[in-house]
Amino acid sequence: MNFDLTDNQKLVRDMVRDFAEKELKEKAVEIDKTQEFPWDILKKMAELGLLGIVVPEEYGGAGMDFISLAIAVEEISRACASTGVIVAVNNSLTAYPIEHWGNEDQKKKYLPLLCKGEKIGAFGLTEPNAGSDAGSIESTARLEGDYYILNGTKRFITNGGEAGIFVVFALTNKELKHKGISAFIVEDGSEGFSKGKHEELMGIRATANCELIFEDCKVPKENLLGEEGMGFKIALGTIDVSRIDIGAQAVGISQGALEEAIKYSKERKQFGKPICEFEFIQGMIADMATKINAARLLVLRAAYIKDKGEKRFSLESAMAKWYASEVAVDVTRQSCQVHGGYGYTKDYPVERMFRDSKIMELYEGTSEIQKIVIARSLLR
Amino acid sequence: MDWMGLKDEHKLLRQDMKRFAETELSSVVLEMDKKGEPLTSAMKKIGEIGGLGILISEEFGGAGMDFLSLIVTVEELAKISPSFALSVAIHNFFGEAILSYGSTEFKKEYLFSLSTGKMIGGMAVDTMNHPIPSNGCEERLVVNGTFSDIFGFSVKIDEKEQFVVKKKGEELKEETEMMGMRSSGISSFKLDENAMSEDKRFNIDSANDFYSRMRLLLASVACGICQASLENAISYSKERHQFDRLIASFGMVRTMLADMASRAYASRIVVYQASSVNNVLDREIASVFTTESSLYVTDKGVQIYGGYGYIKDYPLEMFFRDAKVLEVFAGSADYRKVLIGKSLTS
Numbered sequence: 001m002n003f004d005l006t007d008n009q010k011l012v013r014d015m016v017r018d019f020a021e022k023e024l025k026e027k028a029v030e031i032d033k034t035q036e037f038p039w040d041i042l043k044k045m046a047e048l049g050l051l052g053i054v055v056p057e058e059y060g061g062a063g064m065d066f067i068s069l070a071i072a073v074e075e076i077s078r079a080c081a082s083t084g085v086i087v088a089v090n091n092s093l094t095a096y097p098i099e100h101w102g103n104e105d106q107k108k109k110y111l112p113l114l115c116k117g118e119k120i121g122a123f124g125l126t127e128p129n130a131g132s133d134a135g136s137i138e139s140t141a142r143l144e145g146d147y148y149i150l151n152g153t154k155r156f157i158t159n160g161g162e163a164g165i166f167v168v169f170a171l172t173n174k175e176l177k178h179k180g181i182s183a184f185i186v187e188d189g190s191e192g193f194s195k196g197k198h199e200e201l202m203g204i205r206a207t208a209n210c211e212l213i214f215e216d217c218k219v220p221k222e223n224l225l226g227e228e229g230m231g232f233k234i235a236l237g238t239i240d241v242s243r244i245d246i247g248a249q250a251v252g253i254s255q256g257a258l259e260e261a262i263k264y265s266k267e268r269k270q271f272g273k274p275i276c277e278f279e280f281i282q283g284m285i286a287d288m289a290t291k292i293n294a295a296r297l298l299v300l301r302a303a304y305i306k307d308k309g310e311k312r313f314s315l316e317s318a319m320a321k322w323y324a325s326e327v328a329v330d331v332t333r334q335s336c337q338v339h340g341g342y343g344y345t346k347d348y349p350v351e352r353m354f355r356d357s358k359i360m361e362l363y364e365g366t367s368e369i370q371k372i373v374i375a376r377s378l379l380r
Numbered sequence: 381m382d383w384m385g386l387k388d389e390h391k392l393l394r395q396d397m398k399r400f401a402e403t404e405l406s407s408v409v410l411e412m413d414k415k416g417e418p419l420t421s422a423m424k425k426i427g428e429i430g431g432l433g434i435l436i437s438e439e440f441g442g443a444g445m446d447f448l449s450l451i452v453t454v455e456e457l458a459k460i461s462p463s464f465a466l467s468v469a470i471h472n473f474f475g476e477a478i479l480s481y482g483s484t485e486f487k488k489e490y491l492f493s494l495s496t497g498k499m500i501g502g503m504a505v506d507t508m509n510h511p512i513p514s515n516g517c518e519e520r521l522v523v524n525g526t527f528s529d530i531f532g533f534s535v536k537i538d539e540k541e542q543f544v545v546k547k548k549g550e551e552l553k554e555e556t557e558m559m560g561m562r563s564s565g566i567s568s569f570k571l572d573e574n575a576m577s578e579d580k581r582f583n584i585d586s587a588n589d590f591y592s593r594m595r596l597l598l599a600s601v602a603c604g605i606c607q608a609s610l611e612n613a614i615s616y617s618k619e620r621h622q623f624d625r626l627i628a629s630f631g632m633v634r635t636m637l638a639d640m641a642s643r644a645y646a647s648r649i650v651v652y653q654a655s656s657v658n659n660v661l662d663r664e665i666a667s668v669f670t671t672e673s674s675l676y677v678t679d680k681g682v683q684i685y686g687g688y689g690y691i692k693d694y695p696l697e698m699f700f701r702d703a704k705v706l707e708v709f710a711g712s713a714d715y716r717k718v719l720i721g722k723s724l725t726s
Contacts, residue, residue, distance in 0.1 A: 032655075035669060056554055126687070129621070130620065130622075131686045132622050132623075132686065133622035133623045136622070136623070138622070155687070156687045199691050200414065200691060200692040200693075201690055201691055201692070202690050202691075202692070202700070202701065203690075221384050244581050259564070278718075278719050280714055280715065280717070286712065287587045329679070333675070333704070334703065335709065336707075337707065337708065337712050337713070339707065340708055340712050340715075341505075341521060341712075343557055343708065344558060344559050344560075344570075344704065344705050344708050345521075345556055345557065345559075346557035346559070347557075348557070351558075351559045354559065354704065355559060355701065356689065358679070358700065359690055362682070362683070362686055362687055362689065363687065364688055366683065366686055367683065368630075368632045370631070371632065372632075380396060
């Protein structure tokens with residue numbers, strides 16, 4: 001058993017941490033308030049190769065492993081959870097399925113755009129009536145000549161308002177239910193495609209979360225990803241990967257909140273001594289740090305299994321995502337407690353971290369869905 | 381369930397407040413939370429039906445009701461707007477502080493206006509002071525700060541707990557940006573020499589008693605939040621279908637509802653009990669339990685709503701943020717536990 005990171009993985013960690021400290025920490029405060037999508041930051045990240053971490057170099061990516069991707073997402077999220085998930089969605093929910101299931105033409109056309117940050121990616125699966133039950137989507141696609149004609153509405157789409165390339169799921173055969181779902185690459189600006197309501201979220205407020213509306217939207221037939229009817233398999237396979245990164249995002253938020261708590265507890269004096277000398281504060285810090293360590297190990301192990309090339313890692317990625325997100329909510333809450341009332345005002349970053357953390361238990365499958373995935377793997 | 385200690389007058393009051401909250405608050409509350417603006421016109425209206433002088437004796441124009449009446453009022457308002465409930469709670473508590481500690485002259489000057497809402501009172505909840513109220517803290521958060529006419533805070537001078545009352549000047553104009561309770565007009569001010577000039581000071585007999593009563597009011601906000609989150613989650617779970625079933629039929633959703641209900645029920649019982657006895661420790665235990673419960677209950681409520689719990693179109697998102705403050709205002713829950721432990725062992 002070896003827990004050491006490789007030299008390359010350490011380089012990624014140090015580089016991204018340095019970048020996040022310099023470029024993201026302050027920006028995070030601002031974009032939380034304005035809900036502005038951080039385009040300038042993303043352009044800089046593209047130069048560092050962070051928008052196509054696991055994409056092979058021939059398609060413009062950095063050609064690194066899934067552990068590096070998890071490390072990068074953690075380090076970004078430590079400073080800014082919004083940017084963390086934007087990057088995770090670009091990497092694992094858009095570039096990954098195109099790289100994994102796309103044909104050569106699709107890869108050549110779309111991956112370089114995503115890696116360079118010329119276009120940002122988004123994943124259109126969730127619908128108003130299909131959340132946890134992703135197999136029950138109602139959007140349809142019918143082939144007419146050279147085009148698939150898409151109809152339907154997607155909701156809660158991270159990056160939706162600003163993305164240029166979408167992986168979208170729709171039924172090509174209603175009778176087959178989830179086995180009749182197909183996946184498409186849809187470009188922004190396609191005829192019949194528009195953006196709907198911009199969601200006002202509790203946290204991760206700079207993620208351009210938005211509704212997507214397809215009204216007889218024309219998608220060239222060569223933009224079908226994989227084959228007709230493969231959509232649900234593509235969706236689940238993609239989510240297995242992205243859950244690792246959502247876990248990493250949760251670890252990053254938690255780590256940021258722990259560091260803020262440690263810093264504050266050393267500075268803040270009460271009754272003539274720093275509050276870190278109080279036992280009940282030490283208890284909270286120990287609790288936070290231990291949980292974060294466990295969550296990080298679960299995340300890295302899931303990424304390690306994926307890197308080894310194992311086909312099945314749903315169990316590991318669900319465990320990582322579920323546990324890390326529960327830890328994020330607990331830890332950010334505790335960090336607010338260490339800060340006392342200050343932790344509730346927008347003058348300290350823990351206020352934002354607490355709001356950001358709650359989404360972790362909801363998207364990419366709620367905690368309840370993760371538990372079902374875990375239990376079913378074990379009961380099989 | 382027949383709630384212990386509730387008399388007919390409390391039940392009638394609850395009905396009145398429920399009606400008031402539904403007609404005056406429900407249509408505006410989410411919008412005002414987004415903007416971070418106080419519900420000042422509703423504040424005026426609740427004054428007209430006697431909601432701002434609940435504890436003030438009739439000789440000063442109040443309703444002369446008991447503490448449980450205020451608890452019931454706050455709880456009921458909090459079901460629709462925790463922020464507004466907090467404002468009403470603090471205004472009433474400020475009035476009571478004047479009634480208990482103020483000079484006769486001072487009472488005559490202010491209590492009539494406070495009872496009717498001609499004047500709004502604010503109060504420092506001392507959240508900025510990490511472990512303990514009124515001791516060596518430099519900055520205070522004042523509930524109703526931005527729209528009150530008069531406000532109070534406590535300080536320790538020569539080892540004596542003093543309640544300081546000030547007419548509001550410029551100091552509280554700026555709203556402090558908060559995660560939740562965004563319609564309570566919360567603003568902060570620095571406690572320095574300047575802040576202490578031109579004021580009235582009264583001795584507080586027992587700071588512990590004083591703060592434990594304030595915390596019990598925060599706990600009654602928490603009770604309302606718990607109750608409303610539970611009711612919302614129940615109705616949502618009976619409307620939302622996933623996997624061709626109502627989500628209310630899933631075991632995990634049912635256990636979440638059961639966990640929420642147990643805490644919501646228990647919270648009301650401990651708060652009512654604590655409000656009916658004159659015991660600081662009972663109040664402290666009740667408020668720690670209830671404020672922590674409200675974060676637990678709203679967290680599960682958001683969970684049942686899924687993505688819809690994270691957006692500002694539904695009340696759960698607001699309840700969750702509002703609940704978080706209750707663990708920190710007037711001394712953080714964690715520190716109060718240390719004090720409870722100390723008093724259990726002394």
